[in-house]
Ligand SMILES: O=P(O)(O)OC[C@H]1O[C@H](OP(=O)(O)OP(=O)(O)O)[C@H](O)[C@@H]1O
Protein backbone atom coordinates (compact mmCIF):
# COMPACT_ATOMS: atom_id res chain seq x y z
CA UNK A 627 0.00 0.00 0.00
CA UNK A 628 2.08 2.92 -1.26
CA UNK A 629 -0.60 5.61 -1.08
CA UNK A 630 -3.35 6.08 1.44
CA UNK A 631 -6.09 8.62 2.11
CA UNK A 632 -7.01 9.81 5.59
CA UNK A 633 -9.94 12.20 5.59
CA UNK A 634 -8.97 15.08 3.26
CA UNK A 635 -5.29 14.21 2.94
CA UNK A 636 -3.29 11.85 0.75
CA UNK A 637 -0.16 10.24 2.13
CA UNK A 638 2.64 8.27 0.50
CA UNK A 639 4.86 5.61 2.04
CA UNK A 640 8.04 6.85 3.72
CA UNK A 641 9.36 4.08 6.00
CA UNK A 642 8.27 0.45 5.75
CA UNK A 643 7.67 -1.59 8.88
CA UNK A 644 10.55 -3.90 8.02
CA UNK A 645 12.98 -0.97 8.20
CA UNK A 646 11.44 0.27 11.43
CA UNK A 647 11.96 -3.20 12.97
CA UNK A 648 15.58 -3.40 11.78
CA UNK A 649 16.41 0.05 13.13
CA UNK A 650 14.62 -0.66 16.41
CA UNK A 651 16.64 -3.85 16.84
CA UNK A 652 19.90 -1.89 16.46
CA UNK A 653 18.78 0.76 18.94
CA UNK A 654 17.87 -2.01 21.39
CA UNK A 655 21.31 -3.59 21.05
CA UNK A 656 22.95 -0.20 21.74
CA UNK A 657 20.76 0.42 24.81
CA UNK A 658 21.54 -3.08 26.16
CA UNK A 659 25.25 -2.27 25.90
CA UNK A 660 24.96 1.23 27.37
CA UNK A 661 22.82 0.12 30.33
CA UNK A 662 24.57 -3.15 31.22
CA UNK A 663 24.25 -3.78 34.98
CA UNK A 664 21.85 -0.84 35.40
CA UNK A 665 18.08 -0.88 35.61
CA UNK A 666 16.73 1.95 33.42
CA UNK A 667 13.19 3.24 33.69
CA UNK A 668 11.68 3.66 30.22
CA UNK A 669 9.06 6.43 30.16
CA UNK A 670 6.89 6.46 27.03
CA UNK A 671 5.10 9.65 25.98
CA UNK A 672 1.51 8.83 25.03
CA UNK A 673 -0.27 8.53 22.75
CA UNK A 674 2.14 8.37 19.84
CA UNK A 675 4.90 6.25 21.41
CA UNK A 676 2.81 3.18 22.21
CA UNK A 677 3.80 1.13 19.16
CA UNK A 678 7.50 2.03 19.17
CA UNK A 679 7.68 1.41 22.93
CA UNK A 680 6.17 -2.05 22.51
CA UNK A 681 8.58 -3.07 19.77
CA UNK A 682 11.62 -1.46 21.44
CA UNK A 683 11.00 -3.19 24.76
CA UNK A 684 10.98 -6.58 23.03
CA UNK A 685 14.63 -5.90 22.10
CA UNK A 686 15.69 -4.93 25.63
CA UNK A 687 17.43 -7.65 27.61
CA UNK A 688 18.75 -5.65 30.60
CA UNK A 689 16.58 -5.47 33.69
CA UNK A 690 14.26 -2.45 33.34
CA UNK A 691 10.99 -0.82 34.35
CA UNK A 692 8.35 0.83 32.19
CA UNK A 693 5.98 3.77 32.71
CA UNK A 694 3.92 6.07 30.49
CA UNK A 695 3.12 9.77 30.71
CA UNK A 696 0.81 12.01 28.73
CA UNK A 697 1.30 15.69 28.01
CA UNK A 698 -1.97 17.52 27.72
CA UNK A 699 -2.47 21.09 26.53
CA UNK A 700 -5.27 23.08 28.06
CA UNK A 701 -6.19 26.71 28.46
CA UNK A 702 -5.27 27.46 32.03
CA UNK A 703 -6.49 30.22 34.25
CA UNK A 704 -3.26 32.10 33.66
CA UNK A 705 -3.46 34.95 31.23
CA UNK A 706 -0.39 33.57 29.44
CA UNK A 707 -2.73 31.16 27.61
CA UNK A 708 -1.79 27.52 26.95
CA UNK A 709 -0.48 25.50 29.89
CA UNK A 710 0.97 22.01 29.50
CA UNK A 711 0.28 19.46 32.17
CA UNK A 712 2.18 16.19 32.49
CA UNK A 713 -0.05 13.31 33.58
CA UNK A 714 1.26 10.13 35.19
CA UNK A 715 4.83 11.23 35.89
CA UNK A 716 6.26 8.72 38.44
CA UNK A 717 7.24 10.44 41.69
CA UNK A 718 10.08 8.06 42.57
CA UNK A 719 12.66 8.79 39.88
CA UNK A 720 15.32 10.25 42.18
CA UNK A 721 18.66 8.61 41.31
CA UNK A 722 17.10 6.54 38.51
CA UNK A 723 18.46 6.18 34.96
CA UNK A 724 15.62 7.44 32.76
CA UNK A 725 15.08 6.78 29.06
CA UNK A 726 12.24 8.84 27.59
CA UNK A 727 10.68 7.14 24.58
CA UNK A 728 9.07 9.29 21.87
CA UNK A 729 7.63 8.54 18.45
CA UNK A 730 8.77 11.90 17.05
CA UNK A 731 10.73 14.99 18.05
CA UNK A 732 9.67 17.93 15.90
CA UNK A 733 10.14 21.38 17.49
CA UNK A 734 11.38 19.69 20.68
CA UNK A 735 9.06 21.82 22.82
CA UNK A 736 7.18 18.83 24.27
CA UNK A 737 10.43 17.19 25.30
CA UNK A 738 11.91 20.37 26.77
CA UNK A 739 8.87 20.68 28.98
CA UNK A 740 9.05 17.03 30.08
CA UNK A 741 12.79 17.28 30.79
CA UNK A 742 12.31 20.38 32.93
CA UNK A 743 9.80 18.54 35.11
CA UNK A 744 11.91 15.35 35.30
CA UNK A 745 15.04 17.16 36.45
CA UNK A 746 13.16 18.54 39.48
CA UNK A 747 13.32 15.01 40.93
CA UNK A 748 17.09 14.75 40.39
CA UNK A 749 17.34 11.49 38.40
CA UNK A 750 20.80 9.90 37.99
CA UNK A 751 20.66 10.31 34.20
CA UNK A 752 18.17 11.15 31.45
CA UNK A 753 18.41 10.13 27.79
CA UNK A 754 15.84 10.34 25.01
CA UNK A 755 15.10 7.64 22.47
CA UNK A 756 12.97 8.85 19.56
CA UNK A 757 12.04 6.84 16.51
CA UNK A 758 11.83 9.99 14.36
CA UNK A 759 13.52 13.39 14.41
CA UNK A 760 13.01 16.46 12.24
CA UNK A 761 16.39 18.20 12.73
CA UNK A 762 15.42 21.32 10.78
CA UNK A 763 12.38 21.90 13.00
CA UNK A 764 14.21 21.71 16.35
CA UNK A 765 13.96 25.02 18.19
CA UNK A 766 17.06 24.35 20.29
CA UNK A 767 19.59 21.50 20.59
CA UNK A 768 18.57 18.68 22.95
CA UNK A 769 21.68 17.10 24.44
CA UNK A 770 19.64 14.24 25.96
CA UNK A 771 18.68 13.01 22.47
CA UNK A 772 20.89 9.89 22.39
CA UNK A 773 19.01 7.33 20.29
CA UNK A 774 17.29 8.34 17.02
CA UNK A 775 15.78 5.94 14.51
CA UNK A 776 15.36 8.10 11.42
CA UNK A 777 15.93 11.77 10.57
CA UNK A 778 13.19 13.31 8.43
CA UNK A 779 12.55 16.44 6.44
CA UNK A 780 9.83 18.78 7.66
CA UNK A 781 6.94 16.71 6.26
CA UNK A 782 3.91 15.75 8.33
CA UNK A 783 3.94 11.99 8.95
CA UNK A 784 1.39 9.40 10.11
CA UNK A 785 1.33 5.73 11.01
CA UNK A 786 3.05 3.46 13.53
CA UNK A 787 1.53 5.41 16.44
CA UNK A 788 1.41 8.82 14.76
CA UNK A 789 -2.01 10.26 13.90
CA UNK A 790 -3.79 12.66 11.61
CA UNK A 791 -6.89 13.93 13.43
CA UNK A 792 -6.73 10.88 15.67
CA UNK A 793 -6.61 8.46 12.73
CA UNK A 794 -3.80 6.35 11.28
CA UNK A 795 -2.06 5.31 14.50
CA UNK A 796 -2.71 1.64 13.69
CA UNK A 797 -0.84 1.69 10.36
CA UNK A 798 2.24 -0.58 10.32
CA UNK A 799 4.29 1.71 8.08
CA UNK A 800 5.04 5.44 8.26
CA UNK A 801 3.60 7.75 5.59
CA UNK A 802 4.23 11.40 4.74
CA UNK A 803 1.92 14.02 3.32
CA UNK A 804 1.94 13.67 -0.40
CA UNK A 805 3.71 16.57 -2.07
CA UNK A 806 1.29 18.50 -4.21
CA UNK A 807 2.80 19.09 -7.64
CA UNK A 808 1.45 22.37 -9.03
CA UNK A 809 -0.22 21.83 -12.39
CA UNK A 810 1.27 23.71 -15.34
CA UNK A 811 -1.04 26.43 -16.61
O1 LIG B 1 8.61 18.22 19.24
P1 LIG B 1 7.21 18.72 19.27
O2 LIG B 1 6.94 19.77 18.21
O3 LIG B 1 6.78 19.17 20.63
O4 LIG B 1 6.26 17.51 18.80
C1 LIG B 1 6.45 16.20 19.28
C2 LIG B 1 5.23 15.71 20.01
O5 LIG B 1 4.12 15.70 19.11
C3 LIG B 1 3.50 14.43 19.17
O6 LIG B 1 2.55 14.36 20.18
P2 LIG B 1 1.10 15.01 20.04
O7 LIG B 1 1.07 16.29 20.85
O8 LIG B 1 0.70 15.09 18.62
O9 LIG B 1 0.18 13.98 20.84
P3 LIG B 1 -0.05 12.43 20.54
O10 LIG B 1 1.23 11.71 20.88
O11 LIG B 1 -1.14 12.05 21.46
O12 LIG B 1 -0.41 12.29 19.09
C4 LIG B 1 4.65 13.47 19.49
O13 LIG B 1 4.19 12.27 20.04
C5 LIG B 1 5.49 14.26 20.44
O14 LIG B 1 5.12 14.06 21.78
Ligand SMILES: Nc1nc2[nH]cnc2c(=O)[nH]1
Pocket residue numbers: 730731732781782783784788789790
Ligand atom coordinates in the same frame (compact mmCIF):
# COMPACT_ATOMS: atom_id res chain seq x y z
N1 LIG C 1 1.27 12.79 13.46
C1 LIG C 1 2.26 13.68 13.65
N2 LIG C 1 2.41 14.27 14.85
C2 LIG C 1 3.44 15.14 14.97
N3 LIG C 1 3.82 15.86 16.05
C3 LIG C 1 4.88 16.58 15.68
N4 LIG C 1 5.21 16.35 14.38
C4 LIG C 1 4.32 15.44 13.93
C5 LIG C 1 4.13 14.80 12.64
O1 LIG C 1 4.85 15.00 11.66
N5 LIG C 1 3.08 13.93 12.59
